[in-house]
Amino acid sequence: MTPPPMSAAEAAQINASVRNGWLLSLPALVVLAVAAVGPLLIVLVYSFLEAGKHGNVVGNFSTGGWSGILWTRDIFTDSYVLADAHLTIFWRSIKLSFLTTLTTFAVGFPTAWFIATRPPKARALWLFLITIPFWTNLLIRTYAINEVIRTEGLLNLALMKVGIISEPLKLIYTDIAVFIGMTYVYLPLMVLPLFAAIDRFDLRLLEAGYDLYASRWRVLRRVVLPIVKPGIIAGSILVFVPSLGAYVTPRVLGGGKQMMIGNLIELQFLAGKNWPLGAALSMTLLIVVTIALLFYVRAANGEKTHG
Amino acid sequence: MAERRFSATRLPGFATIAMLAFLALYIPILTLVVYSFNSEVTMGNWGTATLDWYAKAWANADVKDATLRSLTIAGFAAVISTALATMAALGTTRRRAFKGQTFIYVMINQPLMVPEIVTAVALMILFGLIKTVTGVHGLGYLILAHAAFCIPFAYLPIRARLEGMDLTLETAAADLYASHWHTFRRVTLPILMPGVIAGAMLAFVVSLDDVVITEFVKSAGQDTLPTYMLGQMRRQLTPEINAISTGLLLVTIAMLTAFFLLTRKKD
Numbered sequence: 001m002t003p004p005p006m007s008a009a010e011a012a013q014i015n016a017s018v019r020n021g022w023l024l025s026l027p028a029l030v031v032l033a034v035a036a037v038g039p040l041l042i043v044l045v046y047s048f049l050e051a052g053k054h055g056n057v058v059g060n061f062s063t064g065g066w067s068g069i070l071w072t073r074d075i076f077t078d079s080y081v082l083a084d085a086h087l088t089i090f091w092r093s094i095k096l097s098f099l100t101t102l103t104t105f106a107v108g109f110p111t112a113w114f115i116a117t118r119p120p121k122a123r124a125l126w127l128f129l130i131t132i133p134f135w136t137n138l139l140i141r142t143y144a145i146n147e148v149i150r151t152e153g154l155l156n157l158a159l160m161k162v163g164i165i166s167e168p169l170k171l172i173y174t175d176i177a178v179f180i181g182m183t184y185v186y187l188p189l190m191v192l193p194l195f196a197a198i199d200r201f202d203l204r205l206l207e208a209g210y211d212l213y214a215s216r217w218r219v220l221r222r223v224v225l226p227i228v229k230p231g232i233i234a235g236s237i238l239v240f241v242p243s244l245g246a247y248v249t250p251r252v253l254g255g256g257k258q259m260m261i262g263n264l265i266e267l268q269f270l271a272g273k274n275w276p277l278g279a280a281l282s283m284t285l286l287i288v289v290t291i292a293l294l295f296y297v298r299a300a301n302g303e304k305t306h307g
Numbered sequence: 308m309a310e311r312r313f314s315a316t317r318l319p320g321f322a323t324i325a326m327l328a329f330l331a332l333y334i335p336i337l338t339l340v341v342y343s344f345n346s347e348v349t350m351g352n353w354g355t356a357t358l359d360w361y362a363k364a365w366a367n368a369d370v371k372d373a374t375l376r377s378l379t380i381a382g383f384a385a386v387i388s389t390a391l392a393t394m395a396a397l398g399t400t401r402r403r404a405f406k407g408q409t410f411i412y413v414m415i416n417q418p419l420m421v422p423e424i425v426t427a428v429a430l431m432i433l434f435g436l437i438k439t440v441t442g443v444h445g446l447g448y449l450i451l452a453h454a455a456f457c458i459p460f461a462y463l464p465i466r467a468r469l470e471g472m473d474l475t476l477e478t479a480a481a482d483l484y485a486s487h488w489h490t491f492r493r494v495t496l497p498i499l500m501p502g503v504i505a506g507a508m509l510a511f512v513v514s515l516d517d518v519v520i521t522e523f524v525k526s527a528g529q530d531t532l533p534t535y536m537l538g539q540m541r542r543q544l545t546p547e548i549n550a551i552s553t554g555l556l557l558v559t560i561a562m563l564t565a566f567f568l569l570t571r572k573k574d
Binding site for chain 1: 318319320321322324325327328329331332333334335336338339342349350351387390391392394395397398399402403405406407408411414415417418420421422423424425426428429430431432433451452454455456458462512515516518519523533536537540548549552555556559560562563567
């Protein structure tokens with residue numbers, strides 16, 4: 001179908017409207033270009049420079065930053081060996097991020113379902129109760145979970161009082177502590193999009209559909225899951241992406257030992273004094289996250305065309 | 308045979324898991340709050356209930372300094388980001404979809420998509436260069452960085468408000484020969500105001516909460532409350548941190564309650 005022909009006056013009006021749209025958006029775009037998007041290009045440039053002796057960079061081209069992600073120079077034999085420490089950290093980041101996403105889903109789905117099926121007044125209240133932790137300072141929430149799981153924390157005090165254990169569990173500064181912490185801080189990020197997806201759907205349809213199917217679980221799998229799929233995808237991305245880039249939670253609960261990629265990046269800029277490597281690691285993290293987001297956009301669009 | 312009924316509200320185990328999830332979310336926060344009143348330093352001993360840690364935090368010059376700095380940065384960042392976001396929202400709604408609109412959306416939402424640590428490192432490098440060249444080490448860098456990442460948070464409620472707005476009032480004003488500016492001031496802005504205030508409050512809370520970007524961008528002696536707390540967590544922890552956290556928590560809850568009352572749909 002071709003659009004109806006428009007008069008010159010109409011065309012001029014549309015042009016003016018588009019120009020105004022750009023002009024009004026311009027100040028925000030400038031600030032974002034200067035203080036959010038632009039600096040990423042500097043990181044890209046730095047990842048291809050040579051490391052300075054005491055931090056910073058020297059203005060020579062080098063791929064040392066990028067190769068340093070996987071290879072490290074052995075000072076005794078002066079040869080390049082696989083950087084085990086880095087691989088351990090990558091593996092930990094990916095493993096913990098997946099585990100966190102899965103666990104928040106396993107807990108978040110029933111929770112979102114519960115909220116969505118309450119009567120309107122109660123629903124608003126439960127939703128508010130999810131929103132408070134969502135907006136509460138990440139550091140405070142990390143510190144709060146630290147109060148529970150640290151060696152002299154609430155969990156150990158309670159377990160010892162009851163007599164289940166005689167020695168306190170040493171959870172803190174382990175992978176498990178980081179995993180518990182991330183699950184705790186990111187759970188609301190899973191619940192909210194799941195709730196939005198379930199809430200859009202008329203639950204009475206399920207009751208009708210139930211007659212045609214064998215069991216509740218089958219209804220859940222065959223009817224509910226496809227409908228809430230966009231919510232599942234959104235929630236998973238919202239949890240996975242910040243988990244992968246987590247910095248505060250592994251720093252506080254991992255105690256500087258159980259590092260994740262975010263902490264490794266910091267190390268290169270502050271103590272490790274290898275800025276190009278830190279820059280290359282940052283770019284790698286950015287690329288992985290972008291791929292995850294593109295996957296999300298594709299999945300979400302596919303959902304629209306099929307649904 | 309018993310009647311088969313499917314009740315969406317009664318899936319087995321779901322309510323139990325949900326209750327456990329809420330308990331898991333709130334027990335740590337409550338623990339933190341309760342122990343801010345404990346006169347003893349360690350958790351194992353409960354001395355007496357006291358407000359001493361609040362008094363101590365209040366008297367602590369570093370805390371006062373960091374609080375003031377946090378509020379200054381959050382205030383400026385909220386005002387700047389809300390002004391920019393309001394303009395951008397006016398520019399991207401209520402007109403025919405135009406080429407480049409997607410680009411504007413992606414730019415505005417960019418701070419939500421890039422891992423904070425990456426932005427933090429990027430800003431540390433850029434601002435570090437500028438600081439070396441100009442020798443200026445003011446709070447401006449932090450305000451600019453915060454204003455940038457607050458834009459998407461301010462933009463969303465304002466845009467939502469604009470999209471739900473009735474255009475007839477503005478048309479009526481224009482028919483009565485009100486100027487564009489006059490129409491905007493007297494008609495559009497008052498209707499838009501709840502969205503603008505909601506956006507500003509979200510921006511304020513987001514700025515107040517930031518740890519990572521601030522930690523990397525700040526110059527020496529520019530601690531905000533969260534970066535001060537992060538620094539303290541390396542040392543011996545005392546309930547003073549609990550007291551500060553409880554204070555921040557109260558601010559967040561107050562802002563959120565106000566936000567909900569503002570954006571609540573009138574039924």
